[in-house]
Amino acid sequence: MNHRWRTIDIVIASILAVAFGVIFWAWGLLWNGPADAIPLPGRAILYGVWLVPAVLGALVIRKPGAAFYTLTLAALVSVALGTSWGWTLVLQGPLEAAAAELVFAVFAYKVWNLPVALLAAAAAGIAASVYDAFVWYGGTSWATMRLPYIAITAVSAVLVAGLGSVLLARALAQTGVLDRFASGRERAAV
Amino acid sequence: MTLTLPTFEASTAPLARRNPVAKLAAALLFSAPLIATLDPLTPTIALAVELAVLPLFGMRYGTLFRRAWPLVLAAGGIVITLVMFAAERTGATVATLGPFEVTTGVLITALGMVLRVFAIALPGIIVFATTDPTDLADALVQNVRAPARFAIGALAAFRLVPLLGQEWQMLSLARRARGIDAGRSPVARVRLFVSTAFALLVGAIRRGTRLAVAMDARGFDAGTPRTYARRQLFGRADAALMVGAALVSTAALTTSVLTGLFRPIIG
Amino acid sequence: MGEVVLRGFGWRHAGRKAWAVRGVDLRVAHGERVLLLGASGAGKSTLLAALAGLLPDDSGDAEGSVEIDGLDPRKAREQVGIVFQDPQTQLVMSRSGDDVAFGLENRGVPAAEIWPRVDEALHRVGFGYGRDRPTAALSGGEQQRLALAGALALRPGLLLLDEPTANLDPAGAALIRSAVTRALDDDTTLIIVEHRVAEALTLVDRVVVLEPGGGVRADGPPGAVFAAHGDRLADEGVWVPGHAVAARKAVTGPGDSLVRADAVSLRHRLPPATLTARAGEVLAVTGPNGAGKSTLALLLGGLLKPTSGTIDAKPGGAPYRWRAVDLTTRIGSVFQDPEHQFVTNRVADELALGPRRIGRPEAEVSRTVDELLQRLRLDKLAGANPHTLSGGEARRLSVATALATAPRLLVLDEPTFGQDRRTWIELIELLARLRDDGHGIVAVTHDADFVAAVADSVHRLERTA
Numbered sequence: 008m009n010h011r012w013r014t015i016d017i018v019i020a021s022i023l024a025v026a027f028g029v030i031f032w033a034w035g036l037l038w039n040g041p042a043d044a045i046p047l048p049g050r051a052i053l054y055g056v057w058l059v060p061a062v063l064g065a066l067v068i069r070k071p072g073a074a075f076y077t078l079t080l081a082a083l084v085s086v087a088l089g090t091s092w093g094w095t096l097v098l099q100g101p102l103e104a105a106a107a108e109l110v111f112a113v114f115a116y117k118v119w120n121l122p123v124a125l126l127a128a129a130a131a132g133i134a135a136s137v138y139d140a141f142v143w144y145g146g147t148s149w150a151t152m153r154l155p156y157i158a159i160t161a162v163s164a165v166l167v168a169g170l171g172s173v174l175l176a177r178a179l180a181q182t183g184v185l186d187r188f189a190s191g192r193e194r195a196a197v
Numbered sequence: 198m199t200l201t202l203p204t205f206e207a208s209t210a211p212l213a214r215r216n217p218v219a220k221l222a223a224a225l226l227f228s229a230p231l232i233a234t235l236d237p238l239t240p241t242i243a244l245a246v247e248l249a250v251l252p253l254f255g256m257r258y259g260t261l262f263r264r265a266w267p268l269v270l271a272a273g274g275i276v277i278t279l280v281m282f283a284a285e286r287t288g289a290t291v292a293t294l295g296p297f298e299v300t301t302g303v304l305i306t307a308l309g310m311v312l313r314v315f316a317i318a319l320p321g322i323i324v325f326a327t328t329d330p331t332d333l334a335d336a337l338v339q340n341v342r343a344p345a346r347f348a349i350g351a352l353a354a355f356r357l358v359p360l361l362g363q364e365w366q367m368l369s370l371a372r373r374a375r376g377i378d379a380g381r382s383p384v385a386r387v388r389l390f391v392s393t394a395f396a397l398l399v400g401a402i403r404r405g406t407r408l409a410v411a412m413d414a415r416g417f418d419a420g421t422p423r424t425y426a427r428r429q430l431f432g433r434a435d436a437a438l439m440v441g442a443a444l445v446s447t448a449a450l451t452t453s454v455l456t457g458l459f460r461p462i463i464g
Numbered sequence: 465m466g467e468v469v470l471r472g473f474g475w476r477h478a479g480r481k482a483w484a485v486r487g488v489d490l491r492v493a494h495g496e497r498v499l500l501l502g503a504s505g506a507g508k509s510t511l512l513a514a515l516a517g518l519l520p521d522d523s524g525d526a527e528g529s530v531e532i533d534g535l536d537p538r539k540a541r542e543q544v545g546i547v548f549q550d551p552q553t554q555l556v557m558s559r560s561g562d563d564v565a566f567g568l569e570n571r572g573v574p575a576a577e578i579w580p581r582v583d584e585a586l587h588r589v590g591f592g593y594g595r596d597r598p599t600a601a602l603s604g605g606e607q608q609r610l611a612l613a614g615a616l617a618l619r620p621g622l623l624l625l626d627e628p629t630a631n632l633d634p635a636g637a638a639l640i641r642s643a644v645t646r647a648l649d650d651d652t653t654l655i656i657v658e659h660r661v662a663e664a665l666t667l668v669d670r671v672v673v674l675e676p677g678g679g680v681r682a683d684g685p686p687g688a689v690f691a692a693h694g695d696r697l698a699d700e701g702v703w704v705p706g707h708a709v710a711a712r713k714a715v716t717g718p719g720d721s722l723v724r725a726d727a728v729s730l731r732h733r734l735p736p737a738t739l740t741a742r743a744g745e746v747l748a749v750t751g752p753n754g755a756g757k758s759t760l761a762l763l764l765g766g767l768l769k770p771t772s773g774t775i776d777a778k779p780g781g782a783p784y785r786w787r788a789v790d791l792t793t794r795i796g797s798v799f800q801d802p803e804h805q806f807v808t809n810r811v812a813d814e815l816a817l818g819p820r821r822i823g824r825p826e827a828e829v830s831r832t833v834d835e836l837l838q839r840l841r842l843d844k845l846a847g848a849n850p851h852t853l854s855g856g857e858a859r860r861l862s863v864a865t866a867l868a869t870a871p872r873l874l875v876l877d878e879p880t881f882g883q884d885r886r887t888w889i890e891l892i893e894l895l896a897r898l899r900d901d902g903h904g905i906v907a908v909t910h911d912a913d914f915v916a917a918v919a920d921s922v923h924r925l926e927r928t929a
Contacts, residue, residue: 009522014418015409017346021354022405023398029361030394037390080351084358087325089264092271094321095314098229143275143314144282145235145462146306152282178395181809182851184402187520192479331558349566353556359600360552364804370767371804374797375865376821378788392807399851400803407553414516414546415556415614416570426565426578 010116015187016068023067024077027060028084035090051136051159055167058131061107062124062172067179067190071116074127078104099138106134119190125169132164133157208327210255212438217333218340219435223442224320230446231317234453235460237309240316242449247319254327264322265315272314276307309460320442330355336429345423353408357401364400368393465533466543466621466653468492468515472528474678475510475519484510486527486678494621497654499664499686502674503700504856504884508657511674512624515655516546532622542571545615549627551607554614560602561586561595564614571618585617586610589643603753605636609643616647623648625656629663630882633753633910637663659884662705673697701884709889709913712896714920719743722873722904723764723783723795728773734759736773739923741873746895746905748915751925757908758800758877760925764906765797765875777873789821796866800877802858806850811842811861814850818869836864840894856887863894873904880911892918 034056064077082100090096110127111119139160140153147153176190185191208214215223231243251261280297288301334352337343372378372389379386412418453459474486485507492498500508513519514530517537532540548554557563564582573581582595589612599607608628615623625644629637637660644667648654658664671689673682682689690697690704698707720743727736734756741747741764749757762768763775766783777783783795799805808814815833824832837843840860845853850861859879866874879895880888895905896918909915915922 012346013409013522014346014350014413015406017350018354018409018412019402019405021347021350022357022401022408024351025354025358026361026398026401029358029365030397032362033365033394034390037386076347080354084355086321087330087355088358089267092268092318094224094228094318094325095271097321098225098232141462142232143310144278145460146279146284146303146310147282148284152278175395175398178809179398179402181849182399183849184399184406184851186477186479187406187523192523331562349556352558356556356558356599357552367799367801367804370762371797371799372807373767373788373791374765374799375805375807376789376792376818376869377807380787396804396806404550404553407548407550408556410513410518411548411554411611412556414518414541414544414548415567416541416618419541419570419572421570421572423569424572424575424578426562426569426575426582428575 010071012068012070012072016070016073019188020064020068020073020077021080023064024060024080025084027081028088031057031081031085031090032088051156052163053167054132054135054160055128055163055165055169055171058103058107058128058135058164058168059172059175061104061131062128062168063175065107065111065127066119066124066172066176067185067188069116069119069189071112072108074111075101075104075108078107078131099135099142102138103131103135107131121170121173124173125165128164128167128169128172129161131168132161135164136160207329208255210253210327212250212253213255213327215438216340216429216431216435217328217336218429219336219431219438220324220328221333223438224324226439227320227442227446228317230443230450231313233461234450235306235309235313235462236453236458237305237312238456238458239449239453240309240312242452243316243446244312244319246445246449247316247323251323254323256323256326260326261319261322264326265319268314268318272311275310275314279303279307279310331427332429335425335427336431339425339429340431346417349417350412353412354405357404357408360404361397361401365393365397368396368400465494465651466623467494467533468622468653468655469531469534470511470528471530473511473514473530474525474527475507475514476525477510478520478523483507483527483677485514485674488528488674488680490672490680490683492653492655494653495650496670497648497668498656498670498672499661499668500655500657500672500674501661501697501702502681503676503697503702504854506674506676508674509626512546512626512655512657515622516544516624517541518546542618543621544624545618545620545622546624546626547608547611547615547628549630551604551611551631554611555599555607558598558600559595560591560593560597560599560610563599563610564617567614567618581617582613585613588616588647589613590646603636604632605639608632608636608640612640612643612647621651622653622655625654625658627657627659629658629660634912635752641667659703659882661703665705698885701886703885707885709885709892709917711917712892713918714745714899716744718745718920719902719904721778723775723777725760725764726774726776728760728763728770728775730756730759730763730768731771734763734925737923737925738773741875741904741906743872743902743904744899745920746899746907746918748919748922749906749908749925750910750915750922752927755925755927757925761797761875761877761906761908764795764873766791766795767797792818792869792871793822794871795873795875796869796871798862798866798874798876798879800881802862803851805862805865806858809849809851810846811848811850811853812837812846814861814865815868818865822869832868836868840864856883859883859887859891863891867898872902873906874898875906875908877908878910879907880909880914888914 060081061074061078065074079101082096086096107127110130114123136157180191283303286298286300290298290300292299334348338345338348379389470488470490473488474483476483502508555563556566561582564585565578568578589609628640671686675681682693694704698704721740723741725739727738729736769784775782815836816829819829819832899905
């Protein structure tokens, strides 16, 4: 398994990141911001969406660093386009991205199936929500707010960023756009 | 509803001209320590400094306000969460909103949190508003030894953002033309959104594949060491900016500790 | 310098059963100018990719040999410059000068030499702006010119052009042609793939025709090749010069008005325009890039709301107020890029989507789907994923999906864009038949031949200040 990133790996990871930056922007337009601001259930349930780039990037590119790079760049692009959390994502993005990356690393970058994806998503979700719990929700109660927040975010992450990314990767492979990748060549010869 | 990248205006102001990596590092060194505390004094000092140095970045207050106002939403959300779930409600009760008691303790914490959001976010806004993406990529590669292929790959993809924004709009119109609109149901809206997002990804990946081939055609993957057409220098003034940022933020924290207002986020 | 030798060369992409190109024997000498022709699928782009050393070495199967100046193309990449058809996905940097410098930086050209060479390349192609011009502010033709400068900055011995004008309007195409003419010197070998054959002939002195499935069918001076193979090539879809297409204009006069636009405008995008789309008529909307043609198409299609003026489609008033489902039964829109309109993952489902959403019974839906599959020659692709279709097939599918809900008015944006001769003729026939059946057709187009062949009336938009 060649771990060196080809040009197309770098460009597609970057494009995925940038495309998600745009998708997040469009999502913001759809809900006009309130979902960003309201703590529960809005933000926690939808949290998984923000973590998709990490898992999807890893599943598509299948190289070391894919999860980290894709999500970090997506966060940066979000910042550039102007989100309600702004620059603060620059600190948080790499953290959650690293958590997902760690899971893929634990499996020696050889396993790219559903269970690993769910685990990576959960790790990212927990990292993100723990960060929030300490940095932003400092004065709130653990019992009624912070612990449930972490739990709900983890579940959202597993469902949306984990399962969702796996389904998304498969659907993308079906369209033929991933033919230059191992993840895309699992469809039958045409 | 068009997606335009916030424009960056080149400026000759003394701090705007600093090395992009120095600016970025300074912003990080300045804002990260502010995270450590929940008290209102530290962010107040930090904000005062940020607003004071703004002219040195060649940025107008109006511009800053325009870019920063979405933060109000985040700050608002945090305050709401705090009112609902505060761990301790010390002090005299000021108001009662339904089952939630708003005490002076809660208000002080809320104030601290709002100020914090802005204090932490502003440096980044200032840096991004006064830094050209190409310059930043160049500086990351030349001064910090970031992998060149990734920096440039990111830059090339970033260039396509407005195009993808237009794609999104076309995709939405195309769906209406196919007889698909969401009406009022939120579930339908989400389904439509997911369908549009998927189409955007497909198109983006196709474009990216073509871009990758074009980049290879111009020797991107050649393996020969790259040279730099645009030089990014890192000098004493840049180092001074970073040191200065770290010092100011530490001073703010120290002041808060000394006045006894310090409220660590852990513990 | 720039000498090309192919011996029995073949290539098969990963995951495909058929060979993209096979059994090609070809020799191109230094300084020659060659036009590469062939029907769609003959492997022209693959051949150019091979010459540029861009075929992947970790997938796909190769046969025979290909050499540039005696070297494997992957080692000779410095000798080869290539320009592709889409300007947007060739430009890497936000500023023009930086983009040209990109290739030089990649090759390790010493910093002191970079900017002089950038200026030299920009001058060579006649680029009209300075180094700091944002690439996003350039028109398509200017962007392609910049891409050409980027390729030439490396002083290649072999220049490859893969459909350089395909995504450009006539003005942009002329721009790029003049840039190529101006930039070429006797030391550069040129191989060009171009579907606007007549216009490319000014650049070349030799024509090579590839046979789909294998080998070179013809090779020689343009006159001789077209005399011997012109007719067959024209039938296969190549735009052989001198093979005009018969016009199909309306026999009866136009019928009732379907949509009337009265001084409609969209701020920043379209100045006030007044026109009427009628049944039994093909109305062509022409004008330069930036005049607002696509915007007008979207307004007529009920997809955008005008900032002033009125659009009226009797009965029912303004189409932009209708529910999407109702819109599909009255006005169908076909977008310039068919991929924008695909929402399912099977061709048959795409066709069934419209009728199902209207509420037609399943039996009727099936009938409509089968009929359209037949009519537009998509029957073998019924189960395929729409995104895997070729350009021509995707275009036919997007027209078919618009027709599935039987709207009376069809609005098309650049329907003949980049199509080969065969698909082009099919589209003309289809639109003519629809018009003769009583449909109204509005087509936004750059294509003067299209207008000449099938348009019954023309509305020209002028560019705003």
